[in-house]
Amino acid sequence: MALPTTLLSKRLPLAEKLQIAMQHCRAKGLRRTHSLSTILEVMLKGERPIGWADLAENPRLRAACNPSSVFRILIRLEELGVVHRLAAARRSYYFALNVEGRTYDQIVCTSCVHVEILPRDHPLEDFAREVRARTQYRGVYHQLTFYGVCPQCQEKQNCPRIKMRADSQ
Numbered sequence: 769m770a771l772p773t774t775l776l777s778k779r780l781p782l783a784e785k786l787q788i789a790m791q792h793c794r795a796k797g798l799r800r801t802h803s804l805s806t807i808l809e810v811m812l813k814g815e816r817p818i819g820w821a822d823l824a825e826n827p828r829l830r831a832a833c834n835p836s837s838v839f840r841i842l843i844r845l846e847e848l849g850v851v852h853r854l855a856a857a858r859r860s861y862y863f864a865l866n867v868e869g870r871t872y873d874q875i876v877c878t879s880c881v882h883v884e885i886l887p888r889d890h891p892l893e894d895f896a897r898e899v900r901a902r903t904q905y906r907g908v909y910h911q912l913t914f915y916g917v918c919p920q921c922q923e924k925q926n927c928p929r930i931k932m933r934a935d936s937q
């Protein structure tokens with residue numbers, strides 16, 4: 769089951785959101801660990817999907833666990849329906865919290881693998897609402913991914929994001 773829609777509230781403090789998310793995970797049988805709590809906190813703070821490598825490189829997480837543990841936790845969260853794994857270019861994996869009522873329509877740069885979230889006011893949102901109403905399904909979500917080359921990568925051969933990635937390796 770998805771995380772409750774209250775997590776989308778702008779007014780709810782992060783600490784409370786984290787508590788709700790942790791309770792949700794514990795109800796699904798996950799142990800309350802520092803790594804899990806840190807992953808959830810970082811994901812709650814950021815409003816967009818995060819690449820697992822970026823997540824693993826978060827200074828707070830680096831102190832808590834190694835990248836493969838981060839990946840294992842994310843896969844477990846995916847199995848439990850707490851996060852979605854989003855399609856991304858190449859072999860990078862992006863994860864987003866599965867919050868009831870939130871969908872991610874995205875565009876991915878095939879060159880620098882940058883992910884941008886598209887505004888939600890496009891015609892597909894009407895279609896999504898219609899699908900929900902017609903099928904009476906619960907927990908309906910969709911993923912729409914466009915691929916292309918971002919303006920920075922078009923302009924310069926060396927997009928700053930590619931350079932950043934290379935520098936960090």
Ligand SMILES: [Zn+2]
Nearest residue numbers: 877880918921
């Ligand atoms: Zn790019």
